Amino acid sequence: MARTIIPFGPQHPVLPEPVHLDLVVEDEKVVEARPSIGFIHRGLEKLVEKKDYQEFTYIAERICGICSFIHGQTYCQAVETIMNLPVPPRAHYLRTIWGEFSRLHSHLLWLGLMADALGFESLFMHSWRVRERVLKIIEATTGGRVIFGTCKVGGVRRDIGPEAAADILKELDGIESDMREITRVFLKDRSVKDRMCGVGVLTKEEAYELGCVGPTLRASGVSQDMRQLGYAAFHELRFEPVTRTDGDSYARCAVRCGELFQSVDLIRQAFARLPGGDIAVKVTGNPNGEHIARTEQPRGEVVYHLKANGTKNLQRFRVRTPTFANLPALLKVLQGCELADVPVLVLTIDPCISCTER
Amino acid sequence: MGYFTLTRLALKWALSKPVTTRYPFEPRQPVPGSRGELAFTKESCVYCNICAKKCPTGALVVNRAGKRWAIDRLLCIQCGCCVESCPKKSLSLTPSHGTIAITKDREWF
Numbered sequence: 453m454a455r456t457i458i459p460f461g462p463q464h465p466v467l468p469e470p471v472h473l474d475l476v477v478e479d480e481k482v483v484e485a486r487p488s489i490g491f492i493h494r495g496l497e498k499l500v501e502k503k504d505y506q507e508f509t510y511i512a513e514r515i516c517g518i519c520s521f522i523h524g525q526t527y528c529q530a531v532e533t534i535m536n537l538p539v540p541p542r543a544h545y546l547r548t549i550w551g552e553f554s555r556l557h558s559h560l561l562w563l564g565l566m567a568d569a570l571g572f573e574s575l576f577m578h579s580w581r582v583r584e585r586v587l588k589i590i591e592a593t594t595g596g597r598v599i600f601g602t603c604k605v606g607g608v609r610r611d612i613g614p615e616a617a618a619d620i621l622k623e624l625d626g627i628e629s630d631m632r633e634i635t636r637v638f639l640k641d642r643s644v645k646d647r648m649c650g651v652g653v654l655t656k657e658e659a660y661e662l663g664c665v666g667p668t669l670r671a672s673g674v675s676q677d678m679r680q681l682g683y684a685a686f687h688e689l690r691f692e693p694v695t696r697t698d699g700d701s702y703a704r705c706a707v708r709c710g711e712l713f714q715s716v717d718l719i720r721q722a723f724a725r726l727p728g729g730d731i732a733v734k735v736t737g738n739p740n741g742e743h744i745a746r747t748e749q750p751r752g753e754v755v756y757h758l759k760a761n762g763t764k765n766l767q768r769f770r771v772r773t774p775t776f777a778n779l780p781a782l783l784k785v786l787q788g789c790e791l792a793d794v795p796v797l798v799l800t801i802d803p804c805i806s807c808t809e810r
Numbered sequence: 811m812g813y814f815t816l817t818r819l820a821l822k823w824a825l826s827k828p829v830t831t832r833y834p835f836e837p838r839q840p841v842p843g844s845r846g847e848l849a850f851t852k853e854s855c856v857y858c859n860i861c862a863k864k865c866p867t868g869a870l871v872v873n874r875a876g877k878r879w880a881i882d883r884l885l886c887i888q889c890g891c892c893v894e895s896c897p898k899k900s901l902s903l904t905p906s907h908g909t910i911a912i913t914k915d916r917e918w919f
């Protein structure tokens with residue numbers, strides 16, 4: 453049969469991310485997908501030469517617009533490890549709380565986009581309605597909606613008082629019941645299941661060998677979550693990675709739905725154990741050394757490599773973002789799929805091309 | 811397998827008030843604690859230049875001799891570094907977004 457190449461992206465009506473794929477199709481079946489990325493390279497890694505290591509926190513946060521807080525947190529953790537800073541425990545707990553709020557809003561955003569890709573407009577609206585409640589909490593506690601700006605080298609810049617904490621926990625109950633209503637539709641509805649069950653299956657071995665991270669990996673049955681490394685306050689909180697064994701699009705959706713409630717539980721645990729004391733330490737001097745930091749973002753594991761030589765500018769800065777690790781898996785699941793399933797499959801790895809290209 | 815699983819949610823929201831506001835007609839209430847426009851109090855400022863040194867984007871210019879303070883609103887990222895470092899508490903971040911910058915000039919005070 454004759455082969456045709458159908459270009460997909462970088463601008464595409466369902467996918468708000470500038471990834472370009474050349475889809476080689478036979479009839480309606482995709483035989484091969486060839487990616488090309490690099491449309492929005494911003495040269496952020498090079499900027500370490502211009503901005504000093506404290507100012508660079510703001511740039512690290514702007515690598516990604518959705519997992520912004522965890523990017524800033526990873527950067528600060530790396531610098532703090534190099535400089536051996538005794539970060540107060542309260543700062544660690546506050547970072548954990550904000551990190552989990554950022555996971556909540558990221559997963560709710562993804563659920564909405566998924567519903568949109570499936571053509572389920574009203575479910576999209578409902579997901580984003582709940583996300584807005586999370587964003588309100590984030591804006592009231594940090595001052596920003598998606599760029600939190602509260603993480604700094606040595607601690608955090610804002611505190612959450614006891615009254616605010618009580619209000620947040622009350623609002624969280626409402627958010628949780630709202631999330632139960634919408635995740636029920638994602639997990640039970642016939643029209644959603646028809647589009648996702650058995651589509652884009654990735655076996656446990658394939659997921660592991662292709663080096664997947666985050667929900668994509670856990671949906672295939674590998675129980676790996678960087679939060680188990682115990683950074684920030686995670687070593688004192690109890691949680692089990694959410695896993696599924698089917699490895700299809702539905703499993704990836706179910707893992708993210710499960711992680712919503714896991715995050716709510718982690719926020720409650722963190723508030724219950726929130727220690728008193730300072731929220732930041734004074735930072736003097738410049739970093740000198742090298743460190744690799746790993747954290748779990750909503751999309752998976754992010755790796756930061758920092759190299760400093762004792763001056764106020766870092767020598768080298770490098771990021772491996774989760775989407776970059778998940779792209780080989782995407783190309784694998786696209787092989788042999790129906791053309792109509794392509795947007796859904798691309799979305800199931802939760803692509804964030806802007807941070808992949810930095 | 812479920813059918814019509816959204817019906818309950820749809821009915822509930824068909825009968826309740828919309829969560830969205832009719833924006834241009836109903837003004838948006840700023841969320842307390844939000845980081846919005848940077849406000850400057852001329853009376854207490856001693857033109858020490860600390861804020862301009864601390865600003866990560868270089869949005870501020872202080873002229874000590876002429877007793878002038880300026881901000882490039884398009885460069886400011888509302889991070890609050892200058893607010894934390896000002897010894898005279900002359901700076902603050904208001905919760906509302908303020909007006910839109912329409913020129914690329916600095917605003918001088």
Ligand code: SF4
Pocket residue numbers: 854855856857858859860861862872879895896897898899900901
């Ligand atoms: S730091 Fe405060 S007192 Fe000093 S120049 Fe800036 S606004 Fe004025």
Ligand code: SF4
Pocket residue numbers: 848864865866867868869870881885886887888889890891892893
């Ligand atoms: S808020 Fe931040 S970016 Fe804006 S002027 Fe102050 S220090 Fe500079």
